[in-house]
Amino acid sequence: MKVLYFAWVRERIGKTEEVVDPPPTVRTVGDLAAWLATRGEEYAYAFENPKVVRAAIDRSHVKPEAAIAGAREIAFFPPMTGG
Amino acid sequence: MAAGPVTVRLQREDFDIAAEQRRLAEGRPDIGAVVAFTGICRGGQEGTAALTLEHYPGMAEEEIGRHVAEAGRRWALKGVTVIHRYGRLVPGDNIVLVLTAAAHRGDAFAAAEFLMDYLKTRAPFWKQEERAGEGKNWVEAKDADQAAADRWKGPPRGQAAE
Numbered sequence: 001m002k003v004l005y006f007a008w009v010r011e012r013i014g015k016t017e018e019v020v021d022p023p024p025t026v027r028t029v030g031d032l033a034a035w036l037a038t039r040g041e042e043y044a045y046a047f048e049n050p051k052v053v054r055a056a057i058d059r060s061h062v063k064p065e066a067a068i069a070g071a072r073e074i075a076f077f078p079p080m081t082g083g
Numbered sequence: 084m085a086a087g088p089v090t091v092r093l094q095r096e097d098f099d100i101a102a103e104q105r106r107l108a109e110g111r112p113d114i115g116a117v118v119a120f121t122g123i124c125r126g127g128q129e130g131t132a133a134l135t136l137e138h139y140p141g142m143a144e145e146e147i148g149r150h151v152a153e154a155g156r157r158w159a160l161k162g163v164t165v166i167h168r169y170g171r172l173v174p175g176d177n178i179v180l181v182l183t184a185a186a187h188r189g190d191a192f193a194a195a196e197f198l199m200d201y202l203k204t205r206a207p208f209w210k211q212e213e214r215a216g217e218g219k220n221w222v223e224a225k226d227a228d229q230a231a232a233d234r235w236k237g238p239p240r241g242q243a244a245e
Contacts, residue, residue: 082208
């Protein structure tokens with residue numbers, strides 16, 4: 001599945017997007033964030049406070065307990081500051 | 084109830100408020116009120132030298148569209164235009180335009196405020212601020228903006244609970 005990063009999550013990880021293949025034990029968005037955080041210092045830094053990082057599945061906001069099965073595109077980003 | 088003709092655009096370039104209002108309301112005798120909100124990059128005492136707006140292409144349009152549809156369910160709207168800029172903006176530059184058209188002003192005022200409150204907290208945009216001598220920092224989300232958006236939770240006005 002494709003994972004996208006925005007704002008300081010993107011800066012900390014150093015990538016705008018990537019394709020990842022998490023193990024089957026990773027079932028929710030929260031699981032995915034926790035799994036990503038184990039992939040290196042830059043990921044651990046981005047997800048150091050997982051409650052702050054928001055997520056979207058296929059361009060809709062979701063909560064950490066949302067299932068990732070069937071998702072094409074999962075995005076992680078800080079709280080939004082538009083308008 | 085639909086929101087009438089809806090225009091949602093994300094763009095780098097500036098927008099022309101008068102032209103957008105004409106596009107929305109010209110030749111529409113059913114429209115009696117258009118509320119126009121413009122968000123402007125602020126400088127002044129806060130010392131902002133520039134803002135750079137990042138967005139999530141695709142989701143930003145969809146998320147704004149979802150909130151326009153929700154506004155159309157809550158108020159009797161005759162048309163909505165939302166234009167949000169991205170890229171680097173300096174104090175005095177326009178950031179966002181919300182136009183809401185209705186037969187009467189009450190619906191137009193309420194829908195414009197609702198849309199702005201949701202744009203601030205739910206539309207996937209992030210501001211990075213440059214200050215003289217300080218470099219760049221990501222703007223933190225404000226509790227006041229979340230509280231403003233939270234005001235709209237609960238049953239829409241004028242629709243009694245079942």
